Amino acid sequence: MTARIGISGWRYAGWRGKFYPKGLPRRRELAYAAERFSTIEINGSFYSLQTPERYAAWAADVPDGFVFAIKGSRYITHMLRLEDAETALANFFASGLFELGDKLGPILWQLPPTLRFERDRLARFFASLPRTGEEASALARRHDARVAGRASLDAAPSLKLRYALEVRHSSFVCPELVDLLRKNAIALVVADTAGKWPLLEDVTADFVYVRLHGDEKIYESGYTDRALEHWAERILAWLDGGEVADARKASEKPPRRRKHRDVYVYFDNDVKVHAPYDALRLAALIERRTSERRAAGE
Numbered sequence: 001m002t003a004r005i006g007i008s009g010w011r012y013a014g015w016r017g018k019f020y021p022k023g024l025p026r027r028r029e030l031a032y033a034a035e036r037f038s039t040i041e042i043n044g045s046f047y048s049l050q051t052p053e054r055y056a057a058w059a060a061d062v063p064d065g066f067v068f069a070i071k072g073s074r075y076i077t078h079m080l081r082l083e084d085a086e087t088a089l090a091n092f093f094a095s096g097l098f099e100l101g102d103k104l105g106p107i108l109w110q111l112p113p114t115l116r117f118e119r120d121r122l123a124r125f126f127a128s129l130p131r132t133g134e135e136a137s138a139l140a141r142r143h144d145a146r147v148a149g150r151a152s153l154d155a156a157p158s159l160k161l162r163y164a165l166e167v168r169h170s171s172f173v174c175p176e177l178v179d180l181l182r183k184n185a186i187a188l189v190v191a192d193t194a195g196k197w198p199l200l201e202d203v204t205a206d207f208v209y210v211r212l213h214g215d216e217k218i219y220e221s222g223y224t225d226r227a228l229e230h231w232a233e234r235i236l237a238w239l240d241g242g243e244v245a246d247a248r249k250a251s252e253k254p255p256r257r258r259k260h261r262d263v264y265v266y267f268d269n270d271v272k273v274h275a276p277y278d279a280l281r282l283a284a285l286i287e288r289r290t291s292e293r294r295a296a297g298e
Contacts (some may be wrong), residue, residue: 001105002239002262002263003235003239003263003265003283003286004037004067004105004263004264004265004285005037005038005039005265005267005279005283006033006037006038006039006040006041006265006266006267006268006279007033007037007040007041007266007267007268007270007275007279008040008041008043008211008266008267008268008275009040009041009042009043009268009270010029010030010033010040011029011030012270012271012273013025013176014271014272014273015029015270015276018273019273019276019277020032020163024147028063030058030061031061032272033204033276034061034062034066035063036073036276036280037276037279037280037283038065038066038067038283039066039067039068039069039105039264039266040062040066040068040069040072040266041069041070041108041237041268042058042068042069042071043071043170043267045070045071045073045092045095046070046071046072046073046074046110047074049073049091049092049095049146049147050095050096051095051096051150052095052096052098052099052151052152053096053102054096054152055095055096055097055098055099055152056096056099057156057243058100059099059100059101059103062103064263066103067103067104067264068100068103068105068107069105069108069209069266070097070104070105070106070107070108071094071107071108071110072107072108072109072110073088073092073165074110075088075118076088076089076092076109076214077109077110077111077112077115078112081112081115081121082111082115082121082122082124082125083121083124084086084126085125085128086139086142087131087142087143087144088129089128089129089139089142090139090140090142090143090144091143091144091147093136093139093140093143093144093155094140094141094143094147094152094153095147095151095178096132097136097154097155098136098137098140098152098153098154098155098156098159098246099152101156101223102156104159105162105264106162106164106187106207106209106264107161107162107163107164108162108163108164108165108166108189108209109163109164109165109166110166110168110189111165111166111167111168111169112168112171112194112253112284113168113197114169115168115169116169116171116172116245117167117169117171117176117177119176119177119180122165122177122180123180123184126180126184126186129161130161131160132157132160132161133155133156133158133159133160134155134157134158136155136159136161137154137155138153138220140143140153140276141153143233143292144202152228162187162205162207163186163187164186164187164188164189164200164205164209164264165181165186165188165189165194166186166189166211167188167189167191167193167196167200168193168197168198168294169198171197172198172250173200173201173250173298174200174250174251175250175251175252177250177251178204178249178250178251178253179251179253181191181202181204181205182204182205182255182256185204185205185206186204186205187204187205187207187208187209187212188200188202188203188204188205189209189210189211190208190209190210190211190234191210191211191213192210192211192212192213192214192215193213193214193218194213194214194215194217194218194220194221196218199248200248200249200250200254201234201243201247201248201249202247202249202250202251203238203243203255203261204255206258206261206262207261207262207263207264208235208238208261208262208263208264209264210231210235210263210264210265210266211265211268212231212265212266212267212268212269212278213268213269214263214268214269214274215227215269216246219271220269220271220272221269221270221271222269222272222274222277222278223269223274223278223281223282225281228281228282228285230277231265231282231283232282232285232286232289233248235263235265235278235282235286236286236289236290236293237265238261239260239261239262239263239276240260241257241258241259241260241261242257243255265282267279267282268278284297
């Protein structure tokens with residue numbers, strides 16, 4: 001069982017002199033954060049294509065066993081709206097993801113709030129996603145001039161790619177979405193957005209991906225001890241391969257029962273510097289609850 005709890009992004013001016021010690025060089029911020037978390041979500045990849053050199057530097061800044069989640073390009077999700085995206089996907093994979101090696105974790109696709117559920121649109125996009133290192137390398141080689149001369153094309157043959165989908169339109173609250181995600185082994189993101197967008201807890205893959213954007217006010221509110229206990233209960237159930245009895249779901253069909261599932265959790269309530277502290281508190285809570293269960297022989 002693996003529960004990785006971390007933060008969404010790490011380069012925030014407002015964190016300097018607070019979470020980051022005063023005087024810490026900016027080039028040391030990732031290493032500092034990686035000493036405290038087992039995972040971080042890379043946000044820069046959402047806004048623009050990065051470079052192989054940048055990915056390689058990030059990989060060098062974190063310890064063995066660390067995992068990055070990668071936020072997929074908004075050009076694909078928000079501009080192309082998942083349609084005719086093969087070249088854009090090739091550019092995205094060629095931009096340097098493979099430089100992370102075994103530190104490459106799940107890839108997140110965050111849909112815009114204006115995009116409605118269309119089964120065929122999603123099915124075509126899911127079919128275009130590579131699942132193995134061989135498939136990812138083949139796709140990356142179809143890149144265009146945007147990454148010419150700075151492409152990284154060789155993924156490890158053993159690479160197995162995982163994907164998560166975050167939805168933000170109420171039309172996605174339907175059983176058809178859950179069926180489609182399970183068919184394609186893609187995780188439905190459990191997104192707490194303080195009620196702004198749907199919060200669904202249908203388990204659709206062999207892992208669970210959680211984004212905590214704020215308990216009462218999106219991006220700003222911190223999480224109380226009671227709220228973190230709420231999330232800890234869910235994480236422990238997912239780790240055990242199941243789900244909680246009061247899960248908020250779009251489908252009545254139960255997920256496939258597993259002995260366990262990996263869980264990735266990212267705090268995105270960064271505005272008032274709650275994210276890193278909430279992540280540390282939740283990680284400590286999960287560790288304590290897990291130790292108590294072991295001691296009790298559960």
